[in-house]
Amino acid sequence: MDNFKVRTMADMMAAGEKPDILFWVGCAGSFDDRAKKVTKAVARILHHAGISFAVLGTEESCTGDPAKRAGNEFLFQMQAMNNIMVLNGYEVTKIVTACPHCFNTLKNEYPQLGGHYEVIHHSQLLQDLLDTGKIKVEGGTFKGKKITFHDPCYLGRANDVYEAPRRVIMRLDSLMVEMKRSKSNGLCCGAGGAQMFKEPEPGNKDINMERTEEALALTPDAIAVACPFCMTMLSDGVKLHNKETEVKVKDIAELIAEAIDL
Amino acid sequence: MLSQILFSLFLLAGSYFFASKVREISRNIKLGRDLQINDRPADRWKVMARVALGQSKMTSRPVAAFFHLLIYVGFVIINIEVMEIIIDGIFGTHRILSFMGGFYDFLIASFEILAVGVLLACVVFLSRRNLLKLKRFWMREMTSWPRTDANLILITEIFLMSAFLIMNATDSILQSRGADHYVLAGAFPVSSLLVPLFNEMSNDGLMALERFCWWFHIIGILAFLNYVPYSKHFHILLAFPNTWYSKLEPKGSFTNMESVTNEVKMMMDPSIVPPPVAPGASPPRFGAKDVKDLSWKQLMDAYSCTECGRCTSVCPANITGKLLSPRKIMMDTRDRLEELGNGINKNGPDYEDGKSLLNDYITPEELWACTSCNACVEACPVLIDPLSIIIDMRRFMVMEQSAAPAELNGMFTKIENNGAPWQFSPADRMNWTES
Ligand code: SF4
Ligand code: SF4
Numbered sequence: 029m030d031n032f033k034v035r036t037m038a039d040m041m042a043a044g045e046k047p048d049i050l051f052w053v054g055c056a057g058s059f060d061d062r063a064k065k066v067t068k069a070v071a072r073i074l075h076h077a078g079i080s081f082a083v084l085g086t087e088e089s090c091t092g093d094p095a096k097r098a099g100n101e102f103l104f105q106m107q108a109m110n111n112i113m114v115l116n117g118y119e120v121t122k123i124v125t126a127c128p129h130c131f132n133t134l135k136n137e138y139p140q141l142g143g144h145y146e147v148i149h150h151s152q153l154l155q156d157l158l159d160t161g162k163i164k165v166e167g168g169t170f171k172g173k174k175i176t177f178h179d180p181c182y183l184g185r186a187n188d189v190y191e192a193p194r195r196v197i198m199r200l201d202s203l204m205v206e207m208k209r210s211k212s213n214g215l216c217c218g219a220g221g222a223q224m225f226k227e228p229e230p231g232n233k234d235i236n237m238e239r240t241e242e243a244l245a246l247t248p249d250a251i252a253v254a255c256p257f258c259m260t261m262l263s264d265g266v267k268l269h270n271k272e273t274e275v276k277v278k279d280i281a282e283l284i285a286e287a288i289d290l
Numbered sequence: 291m292l293s294q295i296l297f298s299l300f301l302l303a304g305s306y307f308f309a310s311k312v313r314e315i316s317r318n319i320k321l322g323r324d325l326q327i328n329d330r331p332a333d334r335w336k337v338m339a340r341v342a343l344g345q346s347k348m349t350s351r352p353v354a355a356f357f358h359l360l361i362y363v364g365f366v367i368i369n370i371e372v373m374e375i376i377i378d379g380i381f382g383t384h385r386i387l388s389f390m391g392g393f394y395d396f397l398i399a400s401f402e403i404l405a406v407g408v409l410l411a412c413v414v415f416l417s418r419r420n421l422l423k424l425k426r427f428w429m430r431e432m433t434s435w436p437r438t439d440a441n442l443i444l445i446t447e448i449f450l451m452s453a454f455l456i457m458n459a460t461d462s463i464l465q466s467r468g469a470d471h472y473v474l475a476g477a478f479p480v481s482s483l484l485v486p487l488f489n490e491m492s493n494d495g496l497m498a499l500e501r502f503c504w505w506f507h508i509i510g511i512l513a514f515l516n517y518v519p520y521s522k523h524f525h526i527l528l529a530f531p532n533t534w535y536s537k538l539e540p541k542g543s544f545t546n547m548e549s550v551t552n553e554v555k556m557m558m559d560p561s562i563v564p565p566p567v568a569p570g571a572s573p574p575r576f577g578a579k580d581v582k583d584l585s586w587k588q589l590m591d592a593y594s595c596t597e598c599g600r601c602t603s604v605c606p607a608n609i610t611g612k613l614l615s616p617r618k619i620m621m622d623t624r625d626r627l628e629e630l631g632n633g634i635n636k637n638g639p640d641y642e643d644g645k646s647l648l649n650d651y652i653t654p655e656e657l658w659a660c661t662s663c664n665a666c667v668e669a670c671p672v673l674i675d676p677l678s679i680i681i682d683m684r685r686f687m688v689m690e691q692s693a694a695p696a697e698l699n700g701m702f703t704k705i706e707n708n709g710a711p712w713q714f715s716p717a718d719r720m721n722w723t724e725s
Contacts (some may be wrong), residue, residue, distance in 0.1 A: 034723045055710040057722070064722040071723075085720045089709030097662045098698050099577065099684030101547045103705060105554040136543035141551065181663040186542025209604075212668050213350070216606040221662030225711055226697035229659040232611030239606075 032075050036085035037118045047082040049074075050115070052125035052134065055090050056256035062263060063256035069285035070126050070150055076290055077162045081124075087114050093129040096137070098222035105141065108133075112143035126150040126281060128182035128255045129220070135187070149183055150281055151193040151254050158199050158284075167201040168287030173249035175202045175283075178239065178262060179214035180255035193254045196280045200287055205246050215239050219257035240265025243275075250276040252283060297379035297508075304512035311519040315593060318631040322586035327535045337673070338534040347671040351600070357411035361447070364408040365526065371401050371454075375508050388475030395477035402458065402480040405451045412444045412451075419444075426599030431618035436597050439521050446517075450510045457503035459484035460496045469493050528594040529672045535587055536673035541664045544681060549574055550689075577685025580646040581627045584679060591674040592624035601666035601676055607659040614659040616666035616676035622651035623679060648683055657683050658695060 040047055051074065057067040074081045092107030115123075123145050125131050135147035157163045175197055183189045190211045197204055209215040218228065218235025228234055240262055243251045251266070253259050256279075263277045278286075340346045345362065348355035374387045388394050419427045419440060427437065458481035464472040488496060518524055556562045578584050601616040602608050608615050626647045633641045648654075660680045667675050687693045694702070701711045709716050 034720070036720075053719070053722070055712065055714075058719045059710060059712055059714045059721075067722050083720075086716055088719055089716070090705045090711060092705070094711050095702060095705055096544060097681065097684075098694060098701070099681060099686075099688035100694070100702055101550045101576070101685055102554065102689060103702055105547075105550050106557070107705065107709075109554060109558060132540075132542035136540050137546065140546035181661070181665075182542050185664040185668050187540050213604065213665075215604075215609075216661045216663035216665065218606060218610075218661060221660050222698060222701065223661050225701040226658075226695050228610075229607070229612045229614070229655055231607070231659075235606045235610050235661065238610050 030072075034071055035082045036087070037082045037120075038085070038087065040082050041118065045080075046119070047080045049079060049081045049122045049124050050118075050120045051081045051083050052091075052123050052127075052130050053083055053088060054125060054127035054130045054256065056260075057126055058088070060256060060260070062259055066126055066256065066259070066279040066281055069279065069281040069290070070124075072285055072290040073154070073157070073163065073281060073288075074124075076288065077157050079162075084114065084118075089114075091130045091133040093133045094222040094225060096133070097220070104137075108138055108141050108143070112138060112141060115143060115145065120145060122146045122148075124148050124150055124153050126254075126256070126279070128180040128186070129257070132182045132186050149187075149189060149192070149254070151183070151196055152189065154196045154280060154284055155192040158196065163284070163288060165199045165284060165287045168283075168289070170200045170202045170250060170283055170287065173200075173202045174205055174247070175200070175250045175252050176205045176207055176243055176246050176248045177210070177252045177254075177280075178207070178217065178243060178258055179211060180253070180258050181214070181216050181220050183254060184214055185212055193252070193280050196284060197252055200283055205248060207242050207246065209242065215242065217255075217258040217261035219261050224257050224260070236261035236265045237268065240269065244269060244271060248275060250278050250283070252278055252280055254280050291382070294380060294382050300509060300512060301376065301379065304515060308515050308519070311516070314631060314635070315519055315524075317634075318627050319586050319589045319593065321582050321627070321630070321634075322584050322589040323582070325585040325587055327587060330538055333538055334534045334536075337536060337538070338530060341536075341671070341673055342529040342533040345671075347669075347673070350669070357414050360404070360407035360411040364404040364411075367404055368401060370397065372508075372511060375504070379508060384471055384473055385475045388473060394475060398458070398476035399479050402455065402478060405454055406480050409448060409451045412448045416441065416444050426603045429599065429602065429615060429617075431615055431621055432597070432599075436522065436621070439523075440597070442517075443514075443521060443523050446510065446514055450507060450514070453503040453507040453510065455481045455484060456488075457481075457500055457507060460488055460491075460500040460503065463488060463491075464493065464496050464500060467493060469497070522595065522597045525594050525596040525672055528590065532590055532594040533673050535590065537675060537678075541667055545678065547576070547685070549576065575686065576689035577687070578679065578682035579648045579686045579690070581623060581630060583686070584623070584647075584682060588675070588679055588682070589623070589627055591676075591679075592620050592627060594672050595620040595624065595674055596672065597621060598671065600669040600671065601674070604665040604669045606661055606663060606665065612656075612659040613653065614656045616680075618656070619652060619676045619679055620674060623647060626651050648686065652683065654687060654693065657687070 051070065053067055056063040089111055090107055091111065092104035095107065096104035123134055128149060131147055131149045134145060158165065177193055177197055179190065194204065215238065216235060217239050251262055253262060259277060259279060266272050266275050266277055345359060348358055377386045378384055418424050458478050461472060462478045462482060463485060465474050518526065552565065556564060575583050581589060597617060599617050605614065605616055633643050657680055662677060664677060667677055704713055705711055708714060
């Protein structure tokens with residue numbers, strides 16, 4: 029990366045070091061062009077805050093979340109056990125990830141298979157860094173702008189994390205507006221449960237359009253997301269409404285990274 | 291004396307039939323897979339107190355919550371009055387609890403006020419269903435029976451409450467006239483308003499009317515009691531155990547399939563010896579095809595469902611016009627279980643009818659539309675988990691039938707080969723650091 033090198037667990041191990049935290053990038057974060065920008069933002073923030081972190085790099089593999097939710101428990105457990113072997117091999121204790129699906133699976137479903145880690149979502153890490161003053165934000169581009177936040181199901185309802193992303197957005201001195209369906213009542217973007225990987229069943233509308241319309245009705249300057257799947261779904265929705273110049277879809281990590289000029 | 295005998299017979303018959311139906315339902319629930327749920331009892335009591343007793347999940351819809359609360363409190367409190375009726379009925383006494391004096395007056399007065407509350411609530415609920423035709427009561431799965439069921443209960447409650455009030459009105463007139471047997475007891479803030487309607491009547495006429503209402507009220511209650519286990523109104527009982535046994539883990543945490551864990555461990559390490567299989571035992575199914583493959587808790591969920599449709603009205607798939615309705619998943623599960631249970635009643639415990647929940651009731655199209663977003667689980671006022679059934683049925687389709695949609699099979703293959711659900715090389719995982 030720009031002015032620093034992202035290190036892998038293998039590099040660190042070879043140098044006899046151990047990071048404080050493992051950054052679990054996830055498949056979307058590694059391969060999806062839009063999500064990669066979020067990954068970079070997270071890495072820059074971690075570096076900027078002086079946190080010693082590492083990634084698994086080529087040793088990382090899909091957590092198995094889409095397989096499990098599609099009903100393929102075999103594939104899920106194969107993935108999980110292999111990942112747990114790698115993680116335990118590096119004696120990982122703390123993990124941060126920008127994907128609520130990885131977060132949920134690592135946190136709630138790996139312990140049953142022998143993987144016990146402290147897992148946090150990047151919204152929680154960001155909140156902590158802001159609260160403890162390790163990073164300081166002065167409004168930035170989004171100062172005074174109208175922002176709405178779309179709750180990812182696997183962060184919100186699945187794990188009751190509603191406040192952390194909101195506290196992060198508040199730091200931008202922006203005008204936070206809530207959609208009618210928010211927090212525990214939030215509406216899915218349509219990608220969870222392996223829907224991301226297939227055509228939706230027939231209906232009168234795609235779920236992401238329903239959600240995007242609800243967000244656009246607030247005429248926000250930006251729709252903040254905290255999940256790579258929501259990012260894809262809502263960006264597509266905004267594009268289909270030809271609003272991509274007026275309304276930005278941004279991950280909360282990007283908002284913070286922009287605000288501190290990273 | 292005759293009326294006492296008659297009453298006791300009614301009471302015995304009513305209780306007997308109710309108990310047999312409850313026993314049958316409990317047997318049906320036990321047709322489900324075994325599951326141990328007894329951890330964290332303190333938390334479980336708390337959840338039950340908050341959600342079932344305290345109605346905490348109702349508040350998201352304040353209008354319904356208010357009127358439901360009237361009926362709920364009315365129902366609970368009125369049981370004290372039913373107790374008195376039962377004692378009076380068996381022993382031929384009249385208002386046996388009246389020795390409590392001022393407190394008794396207070397009780398009777400509060401029953402009357404609650405009775406009006408219940409009446410009002412029933413009228414409001416009937417209008418919402420039949421005049422306003424709220425969408426969630428008129429969806430695809432709300433065929434004529436579920437709609438009739440709801441209406442029957444509401445109308446019965448109106449009749450029962452009216453009988454109670456007329457009974458009190460006539461009783462109070464008889465009391466004031468010093469009629470034999472009618473001890474002076476109770477306070478009648480509401481029924482006293484009805485007194486002018488009956489004041490002209492003779493003592494005999496009043497007694498006949500009072501007795502008629504008394505019998506109508508108690509037989510109505512016994513009939514109602516026996517109707518409840520056949521109806522969505524069974525939730526008034528099952529809400530309590532169902533919340534007690536509800537999932538305490540985060541909603542995102544799906545069940546871990548131990549049977550799969552063993553197989554995967556053997557695949558990864560061939561030196562592991564498979565656990566011995568009892569001779570003659572067929573290996574358990576992966577996932578759920580029929581109700582017997584679901585856990586008893588999932589089956590209890592089905593009997594607890596009150597068909598309110600809160601789950602369906604927040605389901606993103608349903609909102610956007612897909613076939614999936616989590617309420618229908620629960621109703622289908624119950625209907626199928628009842629069907630199987632009836633077959634077992636007739637033909638013995640090994641009865642199989644060749645039908646199954648999957649396909650005969652629930653189609654793959656419904657199941658594949660779920661985003662696993664947990665909105666239905668969050669919305670349910672009695673903590674039912676339709677999502678767990680959906681996932682168990684997907685497990686069956688994928689692991690037993692290899693019947694996932696083609697795109698999902700493609701996704702599985704990519705995860706197996708590349709460690710990602712997309713077609714990318716694992717070697718490129720660090721590419722994001724470069725550009
Ligand atoms: S979990 Fe599935 S069934 Fe429940 S609300 Fe979400 S999409 Fe609908
Ligand atoms: S599952 Fe719960 S929310 Fe859905 S209809 Fe039944 S009781 Fe209502």
